[in-house]
Amino acid sequence: MSNRKLRGAMIGGGYNSFIGPVHRMAGTLDGLAEFVGGVFSADPQRSREFGKTLFLDPQRVHGSVEELIRHEAALPEDQRIDFVTICTPNDSHYHAVCASLEAGFHVICDKPVTRTLAEAQDLVERVEKSDRFFGLTHNYTGYPMVREAKHLVGQGALGTIHKVVVEYAQGWLAPLLSNTDTAANPWRMDPARVGAACTMGDIGTHGENLLRFVTGLETEALCADLRACIPSNPLDDDGSILLRFKGGAHGVLIASQVSTGEENRINLRVYGSKAGLFWSQENPNYLELRDLDGTATVLSKGGPRLSPVATGAGRLPAGHPDGFIEAFANIYRDCFRGIAGEPVDVPGIADGLAGMQFIETVVASGRSEQKWTPWVSSR
Template identity: 50%
Template sequence: MPQRKLRMGMVGGGRDAFIGAVHRMAAALDGQIDLVAGAFSSNPEKSRASGEDLFLDPSRVYGSYEAMAAAEAALPEDQRIDFVSIVTPNFMHAPVAACFLKAGFHVVCDKPMTLTLEEAKALQTVQAESGKIFALTHNYSGYPMVKEAREIVRRGGLGRILKVVSEYPQGWLSDKIEAEDQKQAAWRTDPQRAGASCCVGDIGTHAEQLGRYITGLKIESLCAEFTSFVDGRLLEDDGNMLVRYKGGAKGVLYASQISAGEENNLSIRIYGTEGSLEWHQEHPNELILKSNSAPAQVLRRGNDYLSEAAKRFTRIPAGHPEAFLEAFANIYSEAVRAIRDAIDGTDAGDYDFPTIEDGVYGMAFIETAVASAASDSKWTSFIQ
């Protein structure tokens, strides 16, 4: 196992990019990673300026991701990057990831994994042939109390799962801010850069993945309705779904970016034959347990009564809030553990981060929802 920090490169995430800064902070949190190289923009001058902002060696700041992959692969083993973090808009995920996998590098990629399901399956083949680690940053599965929820379900604490209700309302796209060239809105509402979906592809995938991570349930079919409430918007800004899971459980999932006053209100409720649980992303350090035979319980992060899974991903004592950046960092810390083992030629086999298989499933979910929303019959079998 290498007794050093892992060397990270980044593609995307230059000046004024929200998610790039989040990834850099999360990667740095545990002192296991150094950012040493990057192609931070498709504009070489902006990439260079972004590298200066980050105090990087100018010779390791590149004008394109292709140049970066080739140059880093040509460096001696003790200098080149160990992995790349991809934080571009959706349409660049697949080509960048494939390029670095083929060049021999491990990959951490933002979600959704690709622009289409076809791209996702092709990338899965590239990753399998490369043998490299691929981590997908569905960061909400990194929260300690989400891991506690999964452990409760796994040990049968809720009984047989009957219903999953997941929701993710935001309000930031209530106006057509993409017309003002607001950067985050401009690419998310553009089918060429975001793909076939805006709202569901952007945040609905988080709601779906959260339910699947906690319960392990896979979708059999779904019935979706998409709406573009803002005039002239090319992709949906609101999505509502009924879900049928394999095994008989039912689900309700909605994602919205025109819900005025909502900030980032991802939440989930899971109902079983013996009890239920509830978690809210805006109050992430608490998990609510309910049953018909006892008062509701509120479990709080950092306490000794929690499972080992929750404790392992907790950094600070009870009463000191942990949240968004720490959850992202938990994905990075697990990816680092897997990459270190891969470098050492070992495999612990118990890594807890979303993989390329989760990425393929997420793209299948988006395409099934898009197909259902466009269909008159509505109930649409899950696309494989």
């Protein structure tokens, strides 16, 4: 590890931001880093006002990405930031990543990595050439029991995987179902800001990443049924996808933000020739395994039978719950270790590219008559 705290700046995460405060909590939970500055709004005055609420040095709170990068790059090395966290809406990720890498800063970026596939493809090359660390906050991969699930699949405990089911159901957009007011559109329904998909980009990409992280399966082709249930939404808010993986396994991915009454129901089921597993984000400290005869074993976070990878990701003894912030902090801790040059298993630019390929393929399939659509090629 580094012999001092890392210094970071945040782009996004200002007033009313959902995920910005989570990044601040998760990034500092282990005492390995501090956020010393940032750009917290596209409006320079609001950015500076928000910086005051965080008690930041006003000199390090800026009105634009250019100003932030120029100022930090000019500081002596022992004061300069090490990394930038990007948690703005999708349309500004690409520019912020490019500027940060060019100035030599490591990057931690929220998903989806960009607004378009072309931008993601370009970023792959930039990250490869930069020699900087790039982490993508697909935070569900930070849960100890998700890491245990991956470990068990990798050890062959489930046998050969033949079926994967991942579901991400939210209901927070359901109140807009009977709303015909187009002004009700948040940025997540504006293609110019969010990209080609609303729900499939916002939470479908989490589902795709989670199933790939745990099983290692790569999608070969998919068949998507997408729709907008909200009258003013030009994109998707509800979708069901059939997946075919390389090697022969099949899967189902459901992502919906109009699942009335649902909170954050992320469920993952993996079925193999020897056993099946079930994990649910709303009860994240437990992982259920089922044998061929249906006998269930429930593994718990902090419990005695876990692999070192899951034990190391847990923070408290069994029965004291670890939650969203702790899992997010595991991603940050791994990113910081990656910055320090250690090998880490944390989502990166390849996962960002896969997420954008997923969106592109899903949207193409959703529009096509033929439906079954091959995964769009890498580069």
